[in-house]
Amino acid sequence: MEISRHWRLKRQRYALVGEVCPHCQKKIFPPRDICPECSEDARTLYQFSGRGEVYSYTTVYQAPAGYEEYAPYTVALVKLEEGPMLTAQLTDLGDEPVEVGMPVEMVTRKLRSDGEKGMLVYSYKFRPRLKEAVR
Amino acid sequence: MTMAKDAETPKDVYVIGVGMTPVGEHWEKSLRELALDAITALRMDGVWVRPQALYVANMLAPYLSGQTQLAALLADFAGLRGIEAITIEAAGASGGAAARQAYLAITSGMIDVALIIGVEKVSERTSAELEAALSTSSDADHEAVHGITPTAQAALLMRRYLLEFNVPDDAFAGFSLNAHANAVTNPQAIYRRAIQVENYLNAPMVSEPVNLFDAAPLADGAAALLMARSDALPENVPYPTVRIAASSIVSNAVALHDRSDPLLLDSVVESSAQALQQAGLNPGDIDLFELHDCYSIFAALSLEAAGFAARGEGWKLALDGIIAKDGEIPICTFGGSKARGDTGGATGVYQLAEITLQLQDRAGENQVQGAKIGMAQCLAASGATAATHIFSRVDGP
Numbered sequence: 439m440e441i442s443r444h445w446r447l448k449r450q451r452y453a454l455v456g457e458v459c460p461h462c463q464k465k466i467f468p469p470r471d472i473c474p475e476c477s478e479d480a481r482t483l484y485q486f487s488g489r490g491e492v493y494s495y496t497t498v499y500q501a502p503a504g505y506e507e508y509a510p511y512t513v514a515l516v517k518l519e520e521g522p523m524l525t526a527q528l529t530d531l532g533d534e535p536v537e538v539g540m541p542v543e544m545v546t547r548k549l550r551s552d553g554e555k556g557m558l559v560y561s562y563k564f565r566p567r568l569k570e571a572v573r
Numbered sequence: 574m575t576m577a578k579d580a581e582t583p584k585d586v587y588v589i590g591v592g593m594t595p596v597g598e599h600w601e602k603s604l605r606e607l608a609l610d611a612i613t614a615l616r617m618d619g620v621w622v623r624p625q626a627l628y629v630a631n632m633l634a635p636y637l638s639g640q641t642q643l644a645a646l647l648a649d650f651a652g653l654r655g656i657e658a659i660t661i662e663a664a665g666a667s668g669g670a671a672a673r674q675a676y677l678a679i680t681s682g683m684i685d686v687a688l689i690i691g692v693e694k695v696s697e698r699t700s701a702e703l704e705a706a707l708s709t710s711s712d713a714d715h716e717a718v719h720g721i722t723p724t725a726q727a728a729l730l731m732r733r734y735l736l737e738f739n740v741p742d743d744a745f746a747g748f749s750l751n752a753h754a755n756a757v758t759n760p761q762a763i764y765r766r767a768i769q770v771e772n773y774l775n776a777p778m779v780s781e782p783v784n785l786f787d788a789a790p791l792a793d794g795a796a797a798l799l800m801a802r803s804d805a806l807p808e809n810v811p812y813p814t815v816r817i818a819a820s821s822i823v824s825n826a827v828a829l830h831d832r833s834d835p836l837l838l839d840s841v842v843e844s845s846a847q848a849l850q851q852a853g854l855n856p857g858d859i860d861l862f863e864l865h866d867c868y869s870i871f872a873a874l875s876l877e878a879a880g881f882a883a884r885g886e887g888w889k890l891a892l893d894g895i896i897a898k899d900g901e902i903p904i905c906t907f908g909g910s911k912a913r914g915d916t917g918g919a920t921g922v923y924q925l926a927e928i929t930l931q932l933q934d935r936a937g938e939n940q941v942q943g944a945k946i947g948m949a950q951c952l953a954a955s956g957a958t959a960a961t962h963i964f965s966r967v968d969g970p
Binding site: 443447468474493494495496497498499500501502503504505506508511513514515522523524525526527538549550559561 | 699700701702704705707708714715716717718719720721722724725728729730732733736779780781782783826828829830831835
């Protein structure tokens, strides 16, 4: 179940809230409290825009336990426009072929459900950036 | 660091025996029986000295066999009840990590003789259970939760590599061909058959662009290594002496996305450099290199990061037989993880047993002629941990 585990991460998972280092200004996602760049304390919250581009992608066919019903699904490394990279699923792909460098934007979607009485795990996923949202 | 350079100081550590089980689907063997088979093979191989410590390399027993305290269990099962025994877990680098612990214990003077066992039992679980267990080596909160697997991570790196370095789609075929060719004559290998480039080109995709022949098969197996300090060395070791010339472990960000350049294996750069410095060697001095080849992309990235190839050019070593056993830098001389078989946390111990056989001129048809210095390197998942060892043959008394 791990309810508190997912609850603790809700701000980053649902809203892409990370941190910015007050010492070297590095933007940090996922939040980690110690700046990976300068090793100083970094707890200032930072709201990421949710815009980025695909650094690389692939398809998972042989899914881990808990994810079998969603396979095949597309996973990617997404480079956020503020700098950090993250791992996420791509969604709402339709017929559009995925490409390295493709602009994407964050949406909140269900990751998995742990059975009828279990919890639903939601998270950020990324979709091709909508035309009107392209800046 | 400088201490290890003194050739024959009392703190030198030697290998006095190795043992391996065949890698495969051992339906008839349990985790502990596999481990015991490796110890039995070791005892029959050379000389046996009762170890004061046992370091067990294992990644998956807590998930797949419901077993923690594996080292205590194995010590008892092997007739060593009462000795110091701990399990060392560093995912795919567990084998090298256990060897490192044995090396530290022996060089500290606290332990004279240490036994390392790498063991993994995977064959009684479904592929979904295995994928879930393997995925624990990534960042659980920020990688595994998104349904990503080690295979998918290798695919992310391979796609980016193909694009960034403008490499042909079949660039990695040579790694798979070399591994399979070498496994033909390895009695411990799971796949003892050669493959042709057509087999590679027509292989089904596992996670594009990783195909079936880019990915190593996960299977059961156990390997053991007995190490002793020079002043505790038995006199009747029947084989040329193999000295541990270097031992290094380096960590990196666990999450692939937390690395500034995912295609540069920083841990391999640093660990290889440390090991070469300890041994006072250059990459050109290495006669064979047992590297991490769970996915063929890692063979290329490891060759680059360890200093054997320029960035973006590691794949070129798989052309023209440079990595073959009679080439300039032989790799996977017994088939590597690709064809000997991937035994998870035990892989690093197989590698060390294999370079020992090579340096003792006991590799049979897999022999690298005149091999005096061997390097073995195992990685956790995509390089969050790199464990590097250099063994050297010591001739004469």
